[in-house]
Amino acid sequence: MQKLCAASLHSxxxxxxxxxxxxxFFDHLEVLRxxxxxxxxxxxxxxxxxxxxxxxxxxxxLFGPANENFITYKLLCSxxxxxxxxxxxxxxxxxxxxxxxxxxxxxxxxLKTAFLLGFIVxxxxxxxxxxxxIRPALTESEAKNAAKIIxxxxxxxxLGVSFSYFxxxxxxxxxxxxxxxxxxxxxLITLDNYISFFTMMSLGIGVVFELPMIAIALARFGIxxxxxxxxxRRHSVVxxxxxxxxxxxxxxxxxxxxxxxxxxxxxxxxxxxxxRVEKRNVA
Numbered sequence: 093m094q095k096l097c098a099a100s101l102h103s104x105x106x107x108x109x110x111x112x113x114x115x116x117f118f119d120h121l122e123v124l125r126x127x128x129x130x131x132x133x134x135x136x137x138x139x140x141x142x143x144x145x146x147x148x149x150x151x152x153x154l155f156g157p158a159n160e161n162f163i164t165y166k167l168l169c170s171x172x173x174x175x176x177x178x179x180x181x182x183x184x185x186x187x188x189x190x191x192x193x194x195x196x197x198x199x200x201x202x203l204k205t206a207f208l209l210g211f212i213v214x215x216x217x218x219x220x221x222x223x224x225x226i227r228p229a230l231t232e233s234e235a236k237n238a239a240k241i242i243x244x245x246x247x248x249x250x251l252g253v254s255f256s257y258f259x260x261x262x263x264x265x266x267x268x269x270x271x272x273x274x275x276x277x278x279x280l281i282t283l284d285n286y287i288s289f290f291t292m293m294s295l296g297i298g299v300v301f302e303l304p305m306i307a308i309a310l311a312r313f314g315i316x317x318x319x320x321x322x323x324x325r326r327h328s329v330v331x332x333x334x335x336x337x338x339x340x341x342x343x344x345x346x347x348x349x350x351x352x353x354x355x356x357x358x359x360x361x362x363x364x365x366x367x368r369v370e371k372r373n374v375a
Contacts (some may be wrong), residue, residue: 127221127222127224127225128221131214131217131218131221134210134214135207135211136207138213139203139207139210140206142206142209142210143202143203146202146206149205149206150202150205154205154287154290155188157266158186158188158265158269159186160186162262163258164258165262165266168182168183169182169183186266186269186270187269189279189280189281190281190283191281192283193282197283197284198283201283204287205287205291209291212253212294212295215246215249215250215298216242216246219241219242219245223238223241223242226238241305241308244304245302248302248304248305249298249301249302252298252299252302253294253297253298255297256293256294256297256298257294259350260293260297260351261290261294263350264293269281301358303358303359303362304362304365306362307321307365307366308365308366308369310366311365311366311369311370314373317370318364318366318370321363321366322363325359325363328356328359329356332355332356333352335352335355336351
C-alpha cells in the first residue's frame with residue numbers, strides 16, 4: 093500500500109514538473125525581457141566607452157575618410173602609379189568644413205553616434221542573445237545550425253561595414269566635398285548630415301552583405317531557389333551596375349567596379365548557399 097502511494101505521489105510530482113516546464117505567454121515575455129535588458133546593457137556600455145574616446149571616434153574614425161591621408165586613398169594612389177591607372181584615383185585637396193547649426197547639436201550628435209556605434213559593434217552579441225531565447229525550442233541539429241548562422245551573420249555584417257568604411261564612404265565623401273556646380277557655391281556640410289550619412293551607409297551596406305544568409309533562410313523555407321536566382325542572373329547584373337553607379341557617383345569606371353564586383357560576388361555566393369540548402373532539404 094505504501095509503495096502504491098509512493099508511486100502515485102511520484103507520478104503527481106512528475107506531472108507538476110511537466111506543468112511547470114510549460115511556460116505561459118507572460119513567462120516567455122519575462123524571459124525575453126531579460127535578454128533585451130542584457131542587449132541594452134551591452135549597447136549602453138559600448139556607447140559610454142565611445143563617449144569617453146570621442147576624440148578618437150570622431151577625429152580618427154568618423155572623419156578619417158575625409159582626410160587625404162586615409163589608407164584607401166593612399167593605397168589607390170600607389171596602385172595608380174604602379175599600374176598606370178587614371179591619376180584621378182590619387183585623392184588630394186579634400187577640404188572638409190562641418191557646421192553645427194543647433195544649440196545642443198554636437199552633444200546630441202555625440203550621444204546618437206555613440207549608441208549607433210554601440211549597436212554596430214554589439215551586433216554579434218545581439219544575435220547571440222536572440223539565439224539563447226529561441227534555443228529551448230530547437231532540436232540539437234537546429235541549434236548547431238543556429239550557431240553557424242550567428243557566426244555567418246556576424247561575419248557578413250562586419251564585412252559589409254568594413255567595405256562601406258574603406259571603399260564606399262571614402263569615394264562618396266571625396267565626390268560630395270569636391271563636386272561644384274558653380275564657383276559661387278561653397279559646400280558647407282552640417283555635422284548631423286555627415287554623421288547620418290556615415291552611420292546609415294555603414295548599417296545599410298552591412299545589411300546588404302547579409303544577402304547570402306538571407307538566401308539560406310529563404311531557401312530553407314522553400315521561398316527562394318537557386319534556379320530562380322540563376323534565371324535572373326542577367327537582370328541582377330544590370331541592377332548591381334545601376335546600384336554601383338548610384339553608390340559611387342564618380343564617373344570613373346574603375347571606382348564603380350570596386351563596388352559592383354563584390355556585390356556580384358555576394359549574389360553568386362547566395363546562389364551556391366541556396367543550392368547547398370536545397371540539397372540538404374532533399375536529403
